[in-house]
Amino acid sequence: MPGASMSNQDLHLTLLESEFSRVLDEHSTGSRGESARKSNSPGEARLRDRTRDRRFRQLLDALPAAVYTTDAAGRITFYNEAAAELWGCRPELGKSEWCGSWRLFWPDGTPLPHDQCPMAVALKENRAIRGAEAIAERPDGIRVPFIPFPTPLHDASGTLVGAVNMLVDITDRKRAEDQQALLVRELHHRVKNMLATVQAIMGSTARASTTIEEFQQAFTGRIMALARTHSSLAEDEWQAISLRNLLCHELEPYDDGSPGRVLLDGPAVDLPSATAIPLGMAIHELTTNAVKHGALSVLGGSVAVSWTLMDEPDHPELTIEWVERNGPAIGPPTRRGFGSQLLERVLSNQIGAHAMVSYEPEGLRAHLRVPLPCRMSASVQ
């Protein structure tokens, strides 16, 4: 869940920041206190300082957050391994200024000159900067969004001696935010489409119904079929639904267990939501027709659905064969209702699919050709 990982990250940052300040405090007070107490000779004091300095640098290197320091003029005096990794380069100590990144940008992508970066502002204005955000571009072109925490450092007399900065990589957070924004846009789009679909179904069902009861039954059945497809899509984070599932959801309620009542045969195919919704409606209409007029309206009748996938890289296509047998003898239809309209017009308008329905005396046969988006061919198992 993006929300949970964000709050964990925030907590992590706060802990890191306070731990870092505590270590810094200990380092500076320890340095002054111990020197006063133990400075027997200048040589011993220098040795103690060097040992402390080495320990402190080891500690900074072990930190998972990028940390670097500068002198009062902004020249980089130290950086840890995490900083070198974030920057993707190793700036020259004592020469590189303000920030070790290759290039810097504001969050909106406009270039950020190094001498105006948050670390430069912290040093020039002698104040800690919080709440800033920037993007570092590495020499290999990878951009890393980060939050800096530049903090000026002072000596015992309060004179500015440099600054320390911690850079927190927020790539994961940004990715989660982008993903969330995309989902919200997609949701708006789908809700609009869905309302238009429901309106169209209502109009067509009303025109084809002779009584209110008939309207209510057909309309409810169609909305329920849409809801089933949506639920299956939601289970897969709105990505895809398998064709077999789509068929099972519709046909299972009419499978009385007798041999061959419902036969499904074909490879595993994942349908993207744009295809699954209209195709799910078509399968619902075929099923309802089989129950009302065809093979599933009598005991012993059977429906066999088989499908194949033409996995051409440029135009993958799914073909579905729906065959009803052992039902009542049928002839050419005398009316055209919503089912026919959906198979003949809606499917081709919405997803470019073609349906051919033959009313053979021994039962209905429908042949569907459904183009799939190119990227689907990779996810077909």
Ligand SMILES: Nc1ncnc2c1ncn2[C@@H]1O[C@H](COP(=O)(O)OP(=O)(O)OP(=O)(O)O)[C@@H](O)[C@H]1O
């Ligand atoms: N599986 C089938 N077996 C036999 N006849 C069928 C079958 N499916 C459709 N028909 C015939 O084709 C006609 C048109 O079907 P269509 O689905 O367009 O309309 P409907 O089912 O009568 O009404 P609606 O779909 O609007 O509820 C049906 O009335 C029926 O006579």
Ligand SMILES: [Mg+2]
């Ligand atoms: Mg029908």
